[in-house]
Amino acid sequence: MSVGYRLFDSAQMYHNEKELAQAIKASTIKRKEVFITTKLSSGTNYENTKRSIQSSLSALDLDYIDLLLIHSPYPQAKEMYRAMEEFYHQGAIKALGISNFDTQQYLEFIKTCKIIPAVNQLQVHVFFQRESLQQIMQKHGTIMQAWSPFAAGKNNFFTNETLLKIGKKYHKTPAQVGLRYLIERNVNVIPKSSKKERMSENLNLFDFTLSREDLSAIKKLDRNQSLFGWDM
Template identity: 40%
Template sequence: MTKTLVAFFSRADENYFGGAMRYVKVGNTETVVSIINNLIEADTFKIEMKEPYSPVYMTCIEEAKRGIAGSLRKLNLDYIDLYLIHQPYGDVEGAWKAMEEAKAEGKIHSIGVSNMSVALWNKFVPHVNIKPAVNQVEFNPLFQQKEIRALIKETDTKLEAWYPLGHGDANLLSHEIITTLANKYGKNPGQIILRFEVQDGVITLPKSTNKERIKTNLDIFDFTLTNEEMEAIRQMDTGKGSHNPDAPGVEEHLRSAFVIED
């Protein structure tokens, strides 16, 4: 299944792969890399990885360095285009220092963070030398992260969306504004949502294992939403998502739920 999807992904003109060690089943990373190397030249694709040891699993800077080295080894690459801290807890400063050093050494091109709320951002980012290129957070029309978007704009940090389609939330996909626009433009609701996000400047990476869905997710560049339509979708924002990084017990849950072995 993995081989089939990666090969199809490349033929669909998708050129960006993201991953994290907690997502990877045994052998999947090696399979993906093998197929990519056989299909195309290495510099055609962009590779994003999340730090496997930090911050949930990391206790010191040396473990972060070991995680970076392990990612490069498993991917069989000289460098990774974008490397993210997966969850902003634990020794975030140590992880970031290791990533800054790896960037200086040419092992990583860009470094960023994931799941940073305003409180976590203000606790961490003002004290680092290199500002995050990306903050990957939950984002979709029902949860537009307006506060953190305004804050990260100050450092020219880009917002990258996970759950850009709301993880199949029927309240989103069947929303009257979305379905009306889908009918107008001859698109499906997901395409309207992705078009809104891309047009609004969000880096949007929808996940799918369905070949036809992968194709339609890319078919969003032959139309443009009007300013009025963009504003109508902005008004859908509820300010609530499925994950709150600041909620009591979140850090403890993440520390106990996942174990990464090199």
């Protein structure tokens, strides 16, 4: 928090909601100055999902959640979302979203949504850029948010020759170039780090702009496939 991070991404599956609540309470930051995201695990049905949402509110010790996501395209996702919409109308959730929905799943899901998901949180990075899905979501008003924008270091992300070469021009690291590329594509990024100096580095992205040549070079890194076996 001390370096300026104000968005906190949690989930029932991570078992970190109570710890996040304790950290926010221990800080001097006002509630309105932080943005809390959490994700629902499978709620099985409408009533159980309502109880699940209430459980997250209690664990986080909050009157409202800024963004609530369905963690995966569960078979009962549409029923879960109906419960989420109810909490949204009550003011207990400020924005609704989904996570890990591919193109077909997204298009099928929004057919029954009264409120179009504000966010679809996905695996997105320079090796898996997902531009076609982003274009489809933009037409419907859904923002692409990138989890693991560093590809968890796979494919030698941090020593990639293209990212190193571009970074040298701007005195930036491959990590900063990779994040900047996504930002310039209007992808919302949530990089993960436990090191304070890396957190500061991840925020230092707004004093340079990639050239057309840079963008073209990075686009060529796209392999158009997942790097994580469980996210296929």
